[in-house]
Amino acid sequence: MQSQSLQRYLPILVAALIVIVVLLAVVLIVRQPGEPAATPEATTAVAEEAAGLSGDAMAVAQERGLTPDDVIAALKTYIPTGKPDEYIMFSSGGHSGQVLVIGLPSMRLLKVIGVFTPEPWQGWGYGAEETMKVLEEGRVDGKEITWGDTHHPALSETAGDYDGQFLFINDKANARVAVIDLRDFETKQIVKNPIAINDHGGAMVTPNTEWVIEGGQYATPLAWEYASLDDYADAYRGMVTFWKFDRDKGRIIPEESFAMELPPYWQDLCDAGKKVSEGWVFCNSFNTEMSTGGVEEGNPPFEAGASQRDMDYLHIINLKKAAEVAAAGQVKQINGFNVITLDTAIAEGLLYFAPEPKSPHGVDVTPGGDYLVIAGKLDPHVTVYSFEKIQKAIESGAAEKDQYGVPILSFDDVVETQIEVGLGPLHTQFDDKGYAYTSLFLDSAVARWTLGGPYQELHDDPAWSLVTKIPVHYNVGHIAAAEGDTVSPDGKYLVSLNKWSVDRFVSVGPLLPQNFQLIDISQPGDQLQLLYDMPIGIGEPHYAQIIKADKLQPWDVYPEIGWNPHTQSKDPNAVEAGQERVERNGNTVEIWMTAVRSHYNPERIEVKKGDRVIWHITNIERAKDATHGFALPGYNINLSLEPGETVTFEFTADQDGVYTFYCTEFCSALHLEMTGYFLVQP
Ligand code: RUQ
Ligand code: CUA
Numbered sequence: 001m002q003s004q005s006l007q008r009y010l011p012i013l014v015a016a017l018i019v020i021v022v023l024l025a026v027v028l029i030v031r032q033p034g035e036p037a038a039t040p041e042a043t044t045a046v047a048e049e050a051a052g053l054s055g056d057a058m059a060v061a062q063e064r065g066l067t068p069d070d071v072i073a074a075l076k077t078y079i080p081t082g083k084p085d086e087y088i089m090f091s092s093g094g095h096s097g098q099v100l101v102i103g104l105p106s107m108r109l110l111k112v113i114g115v116f117t118p119e120p121w122q123g124w125g126y127g128a129e130e131t132m133k134v135l136e137e138g139r140v141d142g143k144e145i146t147w148g149d150t151h152h153p154a155l156s157e158t159a160g161d162y163d164g165q166f167l168f169i170n171d172k173a174n175a176r177v178a179v180i181d182l183r184d185f186e187t188k189q190i191v192k193n194p195i196a197i198n199d200h201g202g203a204m205v206t207p208n209t210e211w212v213i214e215g216g217q218y219a220t221p222l223a224w225e226y227a228s229l230d231d232y233a234d235a236y237r238g239m240v241t242f243w244k245f246d247r248d249k250g251r252i253i254p255e256e257s258f259a260m261e262l263p264p265y266w267q268d269l270c271d272a273g274k275k276v277s278e279g280w281v282f283c284n285s286f287n288t289e290m291s292t293g294g295v296e297e298g299n300p301p302f303e304a305g306a307s308q309r310d311m312d313y314l315h316i317i318n319l320k321k322a323a324e325v326a327a328a329g330q331v332k333q334i335n336g337f338n339v340i341t342l343d344t345a346i347a348e349g350l351l352y353f354a355p356e357p358k359s360p361h362g363v364d365v366t367p368g369g370d371y372l373v374i375a376g377k378l379d380p381h382v383t384v385y386s387f388e389k390i391q392k393a394i395e396s397g398a399a400e401k402d403q404y405g406v407p408i409l410s411f412d413d414v415v416e417t418q419i420e421v422g423l424g425p426l427h428t429q430f431d432d433k434g435y436a437y438t439s440l441f442l443d444s445a446v447a448r449w450t451l452g453g454p455y456q457e458l459h460d461d462p463a464w465s466l467v468t469k470i471p472v473h474y475n476v477g478h479i480a481a482a483e484g485d486t487v488s489p490d491g492k493y494l495v496s497l498n499k500w501s502v503d504r505f506v507s508v509g510p511l512l513p514q515n516f517q518l519i520d521i522s523q524p525g526d527q528l529q530l531l532y533d534m535p536i537g538i539g540e541p542h543y544a545q546i547i548k549a550d551k552l553q554p555w556d557v558y559p560e561i562g563w564n565p566h567t568q569s570k571d572p573n574a575v576e577a578g579q580e581r582v583e584r585n586g587n588t589v590e591i592w593m594t595a596v597r598s599h600y601n602p603e604r605i606e607v608k609k610g611d612r613v614i615w616h617i618t619n620i621e622r623a624k625d626a627t628h629g630f631a632l633p634g635y636n637i638n639l640s641l642e643p644g645e646t647v648t649f650e651f652t653a654d655q656d657g658v659y660t661f662y663c664t665e666f667c668s669a670l671h672l673e674m675t676g677y678f679l680v681q682p
Contacts, residue, residue, distance in 0.1 A: 073531040076520060079106040087482055089495060089546045090153045090167055094514070094539025097148030099169055099180065104482075104493055104546060107518055107534040115178045115187045116148025116171050123629070123640035124187070127649035130566030138176050138190035140197075149173040151542040152203055152269075156247070160207035160274040160369075160487030164551035166250065168203035168212050175199040177214050177243060181250050183555050184642070186565050191252050194337040195259055196239055197224040201270035201283050205245075207487070211319065212243040212252060213272060215283045219264035223335040229292045233403075237342070238262035240270060240283055242319065250568065258326035258338035260345050263404045264290060265313060266306070269362055269427075272319075274487055275369035277387040279320035282372050284360040288312045288402075307378060311355035311411070313402070314363065314374060316390060322350045346405050352394055353402060355411045357383060362427035362478075366436075367487050368454060371416060375425035375438055382425055382438055382449070384464065386416040417464045421447040426477060427543075429484035431491035431521055434458030435467065437479055439496065444474040446496055446519065448528060459524060468526035472517050473533075475499040480544040481521065490548065494519045497541055505535050513537040516544075556624040558644030571646040575618040577601075589653075590614040595628040595641055596621055597668040600661070603676035609656040611680075618646040629664025632678060638664070656682040 053061070053071070061071050079085060085103030088110075093100050097116035102109055114124030114131075116138060124131045125146075138145055148171035156166035167180040175193035180186065193199060193214060201215020219236040221227040227235035244256035265285035273280035291305025299305065322340060325331075325348050331338040345351040357379045364373045372385045393414050398407035424442030431437070434455035438447045448470070450456075452463025461467055478497045482490035501515035513535040520529040558565070562574020575592040580601045583590050589607045593600055595617055607613060619628050619641035630639040630647075634655060639647050663674035 077105045091544035092150040092541040094541045096539040126638035129648045154203040156209040162547045170202035194335040195222045206272045214241040215270040216267045236264035260340045261342045277369035281317040281319045283315040313353040314356040316352040353408045364428040373428040381418040384416045389414045429481035430489045439476040439479045445469040470528040472496040478543040482546045563644045573616040574646045588612045593617045598670040598674040606679040632661045653680045656680040
């Protein structure tokens with residue numbers, strides 16, 4: 001009888017106990033003793049949300065010391081297994097010379113695309129002919145360069161919106177631009193700028209990707225010829241290059257590209273006009289003082305010498321007209337490249353200056369193309385220029401000229417407004433609610449402020465005013481908002497690309513990883529929430545762009561067996577099953593091999609020392625998880641053969657011996673058996 005009633009009441013008792021534990025946990029978690037209380041509204045909201053957590057979840061949150069905000073942040077970023085991310089961020093890989101592909105909001109690293117630097121997993125730069133060719137295009141005066149300082153990725157655009165087809169990125173160190181095809185996420189081309197040894201203001205694209213912009217940085221004589229620093233003003237020059245992009249070919253066409261010679265001010269970031277300002281390009285500059293350094297000789301160091309003037313020059317470039325001038329042949333050939341000289345640029349009305357305060361860094365065009373936002377590292381304001389006012393000022397003629405004869409528009413004529421946002425403003429992004437976001441390097445914060453004019457109707461705050469700031473950790477450089485530099489930004493997320501991660505992660509020695517911080521910008525007003533920290537342990541990324549994931553349409557497998565990813569067509573040396581063979585022609589041995597789970601065919605290759613070996617391998621698989629690797633020890637050959645791909649590599653068998661080649665991807669249960677012998681007779 002007794003045990004019966006216990007059985008009946010036990011579930012009720014247990015349920016009551018769980019309720020009490022949950023309530024207690026809610027109280028504990030919402031208000032930890034000694035901690036300042038949250039605002040009453042926030043507490044209620046969080047308590048309500050937190051009450052929805054089960055006892056187990058509460059216990060976990062409590063055990064891990066998570067605050068209600070932490071729990072919300074976790075819920076906003078967690079992606080269950082098997083579910084894809086909503087956005088993809090393409091980030092510069094900094095010194096690694098690569099591009100990082102990161103899912104948002106989970107901040108999971110999906111891929112590191114080999115670009116300027118050899119990348120073993122993708123077999124990028126380890127023998128495969130097409131990868132060697134691309135890396136060779138990036139040589140500087142014939143010299144092999146095995147790294148890059150990648151700064152600004154740029155997704156291809158159609159009508160000012162990301163179209164998900166191509167990605168471009170610059171290498172600041174060597175003035176190079178790379179083209180990545182987003183059908184297979186592989187680098188297809190590297191162009192070396194023929195007139196500049198370094199760059200910075202690239203890559204940026206025009207709204208329909210006709211042009212990829214590469215702005216310069218530290219001035220040198222064009223084509224980096226020797227000239228004494230005593231002749232700086234006469235012999236040194238800046239530049240901006242417009243690379244012609246052929247979308248069908250998926251390549252930059254150097255012969256149809258051109259550069260514009262600029263005074264030896266240090267051009268910095270550029271942005272392309274869009275909508276009303278389409279056809280124009282805007283670049284910052286600093287060191288209009290033309291300081292040449294020499295601290296060792298008692299001169300002011302660059303940091304002081306280049307920061308004396310209150311104003312530098314915003315470069316306003318009529319790209320549409322410049323392209324016509326270049327097409328008409330009004331160019332000079334410098335190192336085999338089309339260059340519009342400074343004199344031609346001035347005479348044809350292609351170039352104007354407007355003063356910009358003080359050591360400017362970022363220039364960012366608003367979604368409608370109607371304003372440009374410029375942030376000066378040493379000025380707490382952002383300065384907003386009106387494109388309409390710029391056009392009027394150009395029409396009415398500039399009164400002043402710089403020492404090279406470039407017309408200078410008057411500051412008051414072209415500026416719309418200035419907004420004090422904080423210390424060290426750098427870069428600006430936009431959202432769908434009429435807000436702009438500016439990174440504050442010295443404040444270690446991101447400022448949210450309002451746009452006026454046509455954007456006024458999107459928000460309830462006063463026009464052109466600071467709304468709020470969210471602290472980030474810590475020195476923030478660029479920020480990237482979801483599609484935040486296009487004609488139709490999404491809002492939702494913003495990533496703060498912070499330099500160094502002081503006090504953020506477990507120490508990994510004196511070289512600190514960088515830190516990406518994900519911020520929820522979906523709510524209006526002062527509601528910004530920091531959601532997630534992601535350490536980046538591969539270099540110092542500068543810029544990133546965030547695209548809606550469903551805009552990308554990558555291939556699952558290559559379209560046909562025997563595909564050459566470089567030509568994006570069937571390779572003449574594609575090998576079909578049954579056609580495998582080895583042919584000798586004098587001292588040349590040519591091999592046509594297939595790879596399929598889990599063997600190569602042929603499995604034995606025998607050559608003589610000194611033979612030239614030409615080796616083609618086709619992965620004849622059609623399944624989407626059937627990548628095979630190919631490693632040839634001792635010869636530094638390492639390939640990745642994605643389903644359908646044909647790869648060719650060539651080498652001289654200059655070491656005799658027995659070499660075992662094998663597959664480097666765990667492709668099946670019998671993957672270890674996917675191997676073969678390469679015998680080199682003495
Ligand atoms: S940079 S942190 Cu764009 Cu190369 Cu400003
Ligand atoms: Cu193919 Cu392992």
